[in-house]
Amino acid sequence: MPPVAPLFGISPKTVNRELEHWMSNLNEVQSVINSVEPKLNTTPAKWKALSQHVKEVSEELSQIFNKEDPHYDVIMAGVQASKKFESAEAEISKNDGIRDRAMTRLRKYRDEIESLRREYKERERVRERYDHYRVKLDNLERKGKDQPRIARNQQKLKDAEDAYNAVTNELIEKMENCWKKHVEIFAESSIALWHMSMRMTDEFAQSSENVRPFVDDYLKSMKNNDSSFPSQDYMGADSPVSEPTKEKISNNDSTFDTSELKKTLSAKSVNSTLGHEEHEKQEEALEETV
């Protein structure tokens, strides 16, 4: 006879530790599903945010460029690469059978666990009926009731116990089998996550192929150049101001010299604190006295 635990005062409640064990295992599995399923659902959004970011910056940098400008080719390579990646990312996001399949399995698995939880609750009726006859028979025997009545209730208890054992064992088996599936379903979810991410990075690498040579040359020129400034190839010695710029950018001073302006201002407007009207009045006064 199974172990007995007190429920409320008199009637003892039969507890099946194995059943409770599998129910709590299934709860663990479901809490993982509840956290992973929505995240797997937002994986494409994470990549979209990235492709949008790269596209926005690349396009904004190109806004005021003209075909004739130096470095126009770098800028345009970036814009085209970002558009290429954006459309690849959109295609992968809306069209990934592996991920769809993994998501579907996760959701069906959650449904299966919830359905077992309902069975687990339904089973309480059978357990209550079994405990009812256990308690009742105890009472009849303690009160020394008549034999035929005891016999009748012994049969009822027998039936209730058979039902209880049948339902419990069937449920334990289902729960154990259901629980075992998580290894396969979670493995498939992990593969789906990595499969999508690999497709995205592969697409990014392909899309940025035309930008890479510019980046590589830029890095080379940075290395070969002792100054903190790269070679002419990418830092536009072709632009007439690149030389002065270099010196100016490379230190913290104001990037140009305003002394000439200041000199001119002070030299030309002797009492620049006075408005021209006051200035004029003084002049007039002076002139009258002439």
Place this chain on the structure above:
Amino acid sequence: MPPVAPLFGISPKTVNRELEHWMSNLNEVQSVINSVEPKLNTTPAKWKALSQHVKEVSEELSQIFNKEDPHYDVIMAGVQASKKFESAEAEISKNDGIRDRAMTRLRKYRDEIESLRREYKERERVRERYDHYRVKLDNLERKGKDQPRIARNQQKLKDAEDAYNAVTNELIEKMENCWKKHVEIFAESSIALWHMSMRMTDEFAQSSENVRPFVDDYLKSMKNNDSSFPSQDYMGADSPVSEPTKEKISNNDSTFDTSELKKTLSAKSVNSTLGHEEHEKQEEALEETV
């Protein structure tokens, strides 16, 4: 003499279209900087969000796995790859000289434009002084004032005009030279953006090397298998429930059969709608009549 536009009623204001042209060009450049600089600043955050996402999902999927479980190797490959990428991503984010350099140049360039805007405003004093003597001389001449006084003011106008032209031409040259720098600085920003993104994707590809074989085998097994279900290699035929699971997952039916439980329940609890207490009372009544 430069074109004249009315300011407020009497005094006409001298306008230099070239200066206004360069000021508005510089405003265009600065609006790009103001938008791009903060975005370039958040590029690492975009990648961090991605690596966090991949790591969270991979780790949560591994939470209730045991070494002995089938597919443990796929799960662990994912966890290790996500950790590897997370640390690579963190390293790139905090240590990217190319991006730091591009950001610094963008900020200094913005400072340079703002400093020119201040010069542009300072120049108004010289312009006002020039316009003042133009207007004054006009009045003196219209009023037919005495020649010495007119001559004196002609000299003042001459000096004011020289100052005005010197300051204006100096500023125009500075503005044009400053504006030209955007091609080089924006190109460097674009290279910085792509350089970081390429490093990230390269690191992701490297980190996920150990996951790729699992993904590839999974894809192969999906292809070779006519059923929507992949081969045993990755779908754990080693797990005793994998076969029934497969059939059940592949259609929309509840993934297991509850009929047996329902049968048992209805068979064993004849009037399950009545509580056992009512049930018992009926019995007692019956028994008294015996």
